[in-house]
Amino acid sequence: MKKILLGALLCGGFLNPVHSHSGADIDRLNHRIDELENSLLLSKHSKGKISSFESLSLSLGGYFNLTGTSWSLPHARNVQTFDEVEMGLMLNGQVSENLSFFSHIEFEQEREIVNHHAYFRTFGDDDQQVEVEDLFLTYRSNDILSFNFGALITPFGVSNREHFDFLRWQNEKPLALRENQGEFIFFDDHVRGFSVDTRYQLDRGLLESSLYLGSIDEDRNRFATGYRLGYRSEEGNLKVGTSFQTGQRSSFGRYYSFGLDMKARIGFFEFRSELFMSDLDQSKNRIDQNPISFYFEPWYHLVDHRHILYSRFDYLHDTLGIRYLDHDRDVNTEALRDPVEFYEYTFGYNFLPIANWRISLGVSRTVYVGKNNRLDGISRDFTSIEWGTVLSF
Amino acid sequence: MMSLQTIFLLSSFLYPQKIYASAETSLKKSIEDPYKNWVVAVHSSNPLVSLSKVELRRILLKQKLFWSENNRAVPLFLEPSHEKFNEFSRLFLGFNSSQYPRFWIEQKFTKGLTKPKEGDVSSLIKLIGILKGAIAVIPEKEWNKLERPSVKSIKLISNE
The missing domain is CATH 3.40.190.10 (Periplasmic binding protein-like II)
Structure with missing residues (x-):
């Protein structure tokens, strides 16, 4: 092929002497023909390329996460371990100008903590799972309105929407988002259903809203519906929002949850903060207060955004409490429900050798307050150290 | 025949403020925009x-x-x-x-x-x-x- 092309070019030069090429021109053309041949060959053999069936484009990405935890707690069992290793695989396909899909599947090996809030807290056995985090179709024909169908992350607050490991400074989520032995405290973080999203461009910012309905993860026969309204400033330095979710839970009946969130950036300083509240049928649930939680997480970028110092002040009053799974406690005894109120103070450091690789180390101190700050006369307070690394690809 | 340099020197001597103002404006323009x-x-x-x-x-x-x-x-x-x-x-x-x-x-x-x-x-x-x-x-x-x-x-x- 190369010879034919070169021959044609030389013939052209011979027949049209006015436009004849110098030696340097021929070398340059030779080089270009080589490049064309190589790229043709590569595309023919699809080397390094993904072929999509019906999509206009297909993007593949994800992350890898390894986290270790160590406790300083007098009565803890197996106090240090690599408690989580996971890989998230994300696939984004643009099927047509208007239709796209997004999937995020997590492959995970995890040792979950059993007996939260007990002085004898323990890591459970290795649990391996494949979890569909997101899987939805999006129809969008303009900048104002879009529709999503599938398994969706509920747009409640800021941390839940930015729940990907790489976007957090530590692996542990804020207290309000951690599961209480498989049950959520304030809102379900996933629904299977649909959402209608709107975006309204203001002169100096953007108003975004999302209305959703779907069956909840905790009980597929029950539904939750919710709404979020958020504002984002033009430069993206300020984001504020309010969220609402209501639904039926098999264990606690109907719930109404509210949230306020804020994320801001001032130069190298950033923070996010959230407030969560839930309204439950107190008489049915034998509680005298509704659960409430808030956190404030500031961080500071040093040296070209490669070093991050972060902190988190987190509070949770979990009035529903917990029922211990084993070790001296009976799961089914309602009287043993154990409401807790505590603070978690965290300080840590993240190093990013490259923009998509994060190495973290953080220390948290958990301090219990209120009437249940001790269990069996022993303090529940403890210190934990979390270390880990996350790679986004 | 006067060279361009001579014209510039002469005019900067005769209208120094105008010349410097014009240079300043063009510099400002490139900095400002x-x-x-x-x-x-x-x-x-x-x-x-x-x-x-x-x-x-x-x-x-x-x-x-x-x-x-x-x-x-x-x-x-x-x-x-x-x-x-x-x-x-x-x-x-x-x-x-x-x-x-x-x-x-x-x-x-x-x-x-x-x-x-x-x-x-x-x-x-x-x-x-x-x-x-x-x-x-x-x-x-x-x-x-x-x-x-x-x-x-x-x-x-x-x-x-």
Whole structure:
């Protein structure tokens, strides 16, 4: 092929002497023909390329996460371990100008903590799972309105929407988002259903809203519906929002949850903060207060955004409490429900050798307050150290 | 015959304030309006003749995805190794180049948006000539050196 092309070019030069090429021109053309041949060959053999069936484009990405935890707690069992290793695989396909899909599947090996809030807290056995985090179709024909169908992350607050490991400074989520032995405290973080999203461009910012309905993860026969309204400033330095979710839970009946969130950036300083509240049928649930939680997480970028110092002040009053799974406690005894109120103070450091690789180390101190700050006369307070690394690809 | 240098010296002696004021104005102009060194390029079939700086930023950052109903905008970026990339990022994206990778990682995770294709100026011009929804910001010096079939420039206007 190369010879034919070169021959044609030389013939052209011979027949049209006015436009004849110098030696340097021929070398340059030779080089270009080589490049064309190589790229043709590569595309023919699809080397390094993904072929999509019906999509206009297909993007593949994800992350890898390894986290270790160590406790300083007098009565803890197996106090240090690599408690989580996971890989998230994300696939984004643009099927047509208007239709796209997004999937995020997590492959995970995890040792979950059993007996939260007990002085004898323990890591459970290795649990391996494949979890569909997101899987939805999006129809969008303009900048104002879009529709999503599938398994969706509920747009409640800021941390839940930015729940990907790489976007957090530590692996542990804020207290309000951690599961209480498989049950959520304030809102379900996933629904299977649909959402209608709107975006309204203001002169100096953007108003975004999302209305959703779907069956909840905790009980597929029950539904939750919710709404979020958020504002984002033009430069993206300020984001504020309010969220609402209501639904039926098999264990606690109907719930109404509210949230306020804020994320801001001032130069190298950033923070996010959230407030969560839930309204439950107190008489049915034998509680005298509704659960409430808030956190404030500031961080500071040093040296070209490669070093991050972060902190988190987190509070949770979990009035529903917990029922211990084993070790001296009976799961089914309602009287043993154990409401807790505590603070978690965290300080840590993240190093990013490259923009998509994060190495973290953080220390948290958990301090219990209120009437249940001790269990069996022993303090529940403890210190934990979390270390880990996350790679986004 | 008087040389140009002689004329300049003579006039600067006769009208010193005018000469210095004019030099100062042109210097100020280039300092005050760094956008003058850039050209916003789109496909020649794009009916747009001008674009505000805010609108341009929204399109480049994929906050605005469509030119019109069913007509997607396709932003293209200078490659980060380009000598003018820092200036491009600061002026048109609103953050410095060290924040650039993190921004797109966040977009990938939270909105499923991928980073626009990056390339050298001649590749960007070729791509704009092929993709009808494409838009890129090109350094003016390089724009003037290239052949640009099916590509036109549009006026960048202030935000009002």
